Amino acid sequence: MSNFINKLINTKIDRRKFLKGSAAVAAAVAGLPLVAYDNTLKETTLDKKDVAHINTDTGKWVAAACWHNCGGKCLVKALVVEGVVVRQKTDDLREDTDDNPQQRACLRGRAEQFEAQGADRLKYPMKRKHWKPGGGDKSLRGKDEWERISWNEALKYIADEITRVKNKYGVESIFSTSTEPGPLLNKLGSYVSHWGTSSYGAWYAIPHILGVGDGILVRDAVNDRFDLQKSELIVGFGLNPAWSAMGNATHFYLEMKKRGCKFVIIDPVYTDTAATLEAEWIPIRPGTDMTMQLALAYIMLKEDDPVTNPLIDWDFLNRYTYGFDAEHMPPNAEVNENFKDYLLGTYDNVPKTPEWAEKICGVPADTIRKLARRIGKNTKVTLLTTWAPARTHDSDSMPQLFITLGAMGGHMGKSGHATGTSCWNNAANFGKALVIAGSDGMVSKAKTYPPLYLNDTEGWKAISEGSYNPSSVFPSINAKPADWKKVVSKVDLKKKVERKPINIQMIWHSGSALLQTREGMKQGIQVHRKVEFVLSQSSFLTTNSKYADIVLPITTWWEREGNFPSSGCNRDIMLVYSNVIKPIYEAKDDEWVNIQLGKLLDVPEKDMYPISQKQRFFNKLASSTVINKEGTSYEPLVEITAKDIEEWGCEGKPQSGRVPLNKFLADGIYQVERHDGDNYGNIAYEKFIKDPVKNPLNSTTGLIEIYSQTKADILYSQGYNEVSPLPKYVPPRDGYESTYSDFHDKTKGKYPYQLINPHYIRRSHSIYDNVPWLREALKQPAYISKGDADKNGIKNGDTVLITSAYGKTLRHAYVTERVAPGVIGLPHGAWADVDESNGIDKGGADNYLCGNISTGGGVSGWNTQNVNLEKWTGSPIPDDVDVPQRIIF
Template structure:
């Protein structure tokens, strides 16, 4: 693999060898904090032998689920990373994109070489969740796992086995697929659909456009136009050069577009780059959309030619036959001529959203007058109890204005992303057809046999045949830390009569790993040969060819090799590997993508050429979503039942009539406004505040949250409005209690007007730290101590921003 590496002078050489070494060391305080390279060059340093000390530069990439995937150049010396640079290839002056890492990726030296890494297989010796383990050999670990896989499969059936949802290794073409391949070859497993990140908007896109989460590219935005973003902050969520924050910043600088962000929190997208912030009460975006629609329709601004040509359900004329004659159209709902007889006026919405009536009126006019207008949404508004209908409500706005299918326009979904189309390690066919929503897994443990298509969204079967008895958790912290209601989940997992065996493959002792019966130490993507595309961005498509930064240390092993050994024990060794190594599979995956893209006119390098380069990239054409459909809606019909955009969904009307729903759960044919369970209307005197989470630059979900150097740079604090703080005697920097019926956390308060009154915003992802045998108070600041476990009505997904609670000075 030497063709992937090159030699450079080390940072130590620069600092010691420079005539200004003392000043250089002092001036580089921030750079060295994140392991970054110095900007200057050096002539070298003589070691004790009289020879120059040199580094080996190894290309690799970040791999966590932030939405980006950025290139890293690791300077390695004597088997250790000395410092990390990112992508410096291409010319910024010529507009050539660079996959520059954010502070998380640049701090990876501290993460990979942490003294807290797992180094040997472990067996639980205490109660589940207690965190007591003893070291064992690989032979014992593999024998135990294989034996338990056989026993549980033979006792309970194939559906009792599952590979748990995870995103700790998101970028790369292997991920958890070796585990799924192994499970499929030995009988299959209970699979899941959806994700913790985007299940609601994905469902909304399915019943509106026939599928998909992403819309048009930021790069299509035109000079001077209006951009309206609901709960979308690329500067917070997709920070790296391989993500949308670069694309959006570039467009804002080059087009001078006007940006309005609608969010309970003033995000860095507004605070750092300008634009207008419209504060909104959490969970009420659907009410704002309804009032904007009222102004658009009532003032004659709706593009009825577009709506009649491309959409179903706008008015009586476009309703399906099954819904006609019932005042069931979207227009009836908005104007108050529908069943609820309530006009969705700006005054009506102002009382719900806390946005002034006149600002709503003005925003509707601004959206009408801007041609084009780009309307998009992030994942925040949809990750709520009413998230599915909220996401659909936002999608209606560009439909009403006819702002779809042309440059500068979006279809109301998240910003678009280009893709090189790399495949994945094949998992083979799963003999088990039953599929459950990923958020339903605790229910599938407690009473799996009772879960059906009508009460739990089971797909591929009318109902489950078994509860979950075996969990393989690969690179995931969703058993507890990233899942709702940690105290409840602790009780479920700690009961060994429920799940009988849990195996975790990890690099650290996460909170979730503590609930394992066997833990096996994994290698990170940077410690193995790997390839990855660039992630979610629209200004480039790229492939990063990653080499191991050093030889595997201690007894850590890659998941592919571990599963190959288990496959031998389970009698499917040849079928699992097909005689191929990890590198063989990666070469095959890459060559398949290269051949497919060559047919489209894309000139990708050979594997050997790309591996020598470290990173290959090109600029794609900007994405205009639904352009073909708008050009010819008959020849390019959408994959919806009608072939058109469905404002009114007959499929959802069927669900509304047949699904088993609680009184406060809503599945509707139209994207109406409903506050959802645990919305602002649920606040009480005891719990008067809403509590929402947000993604933060110091960690990606829980990845890197144990990297103290980043936490020093970007502290984990709860955002509290001065009005709420003053009423409770809380000052900036105070440690506060945040609590509700689910639990209690301790966290530092950030008193700031950048969050709307009545809402406390807490970054998600910090590691849970509580005495689970004692008071269970979490001192890590993990918001999922406070979130309710209750799947949403349609997607059966996580409503993790729908919480009420109280705060007090600790």
């Protein structure tokens, strides 16, 4: 191993020289310097002497995974010389064309070598110095020193603690925050897992109830990228792939713009995507999108004249929807209310006028009026939204309202017209996957016990208080949208779920970053100091691991058997990666840990993993499929010979396929050639629009439910609060209205600002906030409007204190005109760094400011928080890059 470390030392490339290339990539996408402030990267050349000792003639380029969960999914290649990665490149396999772009990696993907071979990799199993079975001094979690222990010691301690906790408190006292321990835990008896909507917000399950697509499990709910080029106007709520999912999404939008499509972006921030597309920017207050959408609908209704000013597609509403007006109520309606009368204020005396909306969302009434007139039936309009506007408490009806707005204009089922979500791994490119990863073929016959589920919005609070919401509807409804009716049929929707007691005494972290990326981090840390045992498996001292008793060093994807990075990504491509380097130091993978613990806990390996990793990878390759030329069915992707099978030492049969096995593995990608008018296009809901009787939607009524009794019943049964069958606006807890102590008197409250948490180009969620190269290229500021900065005496670069009802964090201010007044942008996912002397986070962690608040369908609300802003009078915080890395040994 020391040989390996020496090689790393000798082959490392100076950080500033890496940054030159990385910053150029970011700037090319960004167009304007919102990405960070005051970066002074001066060195511009890589000296030959720096790399002269690297003998690349002996190296091999290997297709390597980018394991960032950003949705981009790009090709990453690593040059391995004598077992060490010395260089990276990206897609150079094909000509880069507008229709078939290369799948080029962003700065994060190109920094992967500094992650996998980083100085802060965890090297050995370790335990907290004052840990003892049962916890020892639990208050020292997060502050204690670490001691190196052997794998044998670590495994014995863990097996003993599992047995002790299980015998004393029962199997349901073990909380596993990720799926990795599942194969072992589900053989030991039931345990506790979690579910949540932290990415999708209200788009998690509600769309399936209404009969429409969510944008991830149902990927063909918006038209194909070539058809979107035929739209005249794309209106986007959010849409910032230039930061969130780099890949090719921004390029696809640019192709639409090149063909004459106009963009309107509605967002609290003038984003880099909006700038790149030269979009009209309509600034809006966070969490208030529904008020603007209601006002758009109101104007369409009031100004529509089927002859002189046809804005509404009445035929569409009549044939394909239920609930728009009193004449079109669904047969199962239990409340005598319809959408049209709600808009007009018949029930609450509040017509949803642009003036009403302006007071809440901040968008001038005239701007709303003008936009409403542009999205009528006779214009080819695509309405897109990211999940973010619905990642707000009480936003359960937002997807329903968005679809209603699209239905009013008839913007579904036709070329150039679409309505739905655009984000993550199919942003701007919709339709069924054209290449599909196969199945690993693993089926265990051993008895398994399913877990109980905690909702993320109440997770830490539930553990702290000892009771939880045992809803069985939402955790499973999203697994298979087509089966949701079966799930729901087993539940009494007229009865509220009753809370049940829970007594968690062991927390087991592995592949997820739950403490870092879910609401209520401060309470989560307290919970970690309360339970009897915390185990964490990770590659770095993440927030999860920092508060653990025993930490196990885990391999990165580069050190494992190859695999497919994701079975669902950009629909045109399938990526595959191979093993890049050997496990470094004493790192092992999660599967190995389960197998070793299984030996100590009497769970045979064959019950957990009846097939070897290599055979599973082979099975996936062999059963991968690609769309046929006609676009009518799928055929085998990979050609496998008898010689391949012999070399792999796996079971299988030779087969013909589109690409030879070794070429696929060497390339690391298969990309389907696309062009406008090919056989792979997609017009969402086309069959339904042609014949809604023969092709009903998956809603209870088979039509789009503008009134949905099922939605109201399911949300009622969830037990948090009741929600109307109509898409009514409910002011979110921690929304704009709650920045006031008295909204009507316009008296501001204790937390007068709204905090948003944009996805950031420095990392993907919290992965990997620890790379120094990325930290230097991109700071983690708090974006503050010029007016708010002046009001608080804050200048660019000052340290500011952001305070919510739940926590406090320090950041440097980035003062800009590109953020709406009253809004503070704190990029999502920074690793918490809590000062134990005062409880203030110095890392800029967004979830340290969030509390555990549960509403409706358990929708995560971390996108909108009420906070206070002030200039920090203590010592300024250092730049992130100057904060020492978490190097333990």
